[in-house]
Amino acid sequence: MKKSDINPMPAYFDRYIHLTDEVELKEALSISAEELNQLPIDQWKAIGNKVYAPGKWTIKDILQHMIDTERIFAYRALCFARGEAARMPSFDEEEYGRNTNANQRTLEDLIDELKINRASFIAMYQSFTDEMLLRNGLSFKGIYSVLAIGFIIAGHQRWHLNVIQERYSGLAN
Known part of the structure; x- marks a missing residue:
């Protein structure tokens, strides 16, 4: 199934969905996994724990956020796929x-x-299954599907x- 099969398109999360290619979900996830093999680790090491503005996260903090978010959304996807009717909590x-x-861990x-x-x-x-992918669930941000997740x-x-890339790459000195 492709992103054009998402219905309804979740209003808050559409900003992320629109960044993906119009490909089968399996391919979109494969591409995202491959992108992780292309990360500019040496550049990021040169940046270290610098931030582009006070109060912003370091690159390591961002990576930890990505890990945490993926775990939470994996749980939501599982719940929705299994027919859970309860509203998923926010975080x-x-x-x-x-x-x-995160800042005490290595980038690797x-x-x-x-x-x-x-x-x-x-x-x-x-x-x-396709049927499971099309199942919707309820979250604090509204209704969205396993496919959308x-x-x-x-x-x-x-x-x-x-x-x-846009805000941190200039900090590598």
């Missing part, structure tokens, strides 16, 4: 960010965890990698 990404030790460690997490996410999605994760990664 405070800023609070999560304050309660990590965080990237490895992100890759493992993505492989697990893809394996879960390979088990879903797959594209949200691929697009969320691109969103943050774009932010890093």
Whole structure:
């Protein structure tokens, strides 16, 4: 199934979904996994724990956020695929960010965890039927489908990698 099969298009998360290609979900997730193999680790090491503005996350914080978000959305996808009718709780990404030790970890460690997490996410999605992908669930941001979550994760990664490229690359000195 492709992103054009998403119905309804979730209003808040569409900014991530629109960053993905119009391909089958399996391919979108495969592309996102491959993008993780192309990360400019040496450049990021040169940036270290610098931020582009006070109060912003480091690159390591962003990677940890991507890991946390993917885990939460994997849970939501599983719940929706299995027919869960309860509203999924929200999470405070800023609070999560304050309660990590991302900046004490290595970039390699965080990237490895992100890759493992993505492989697990893809394996879960390979088990879903088209019927399961089209199941909708209720979250604090409204109704969206298991299919939408797959594209949200691929697009969320691109969103943050774009932010890093646009706002952090000039800090590598």
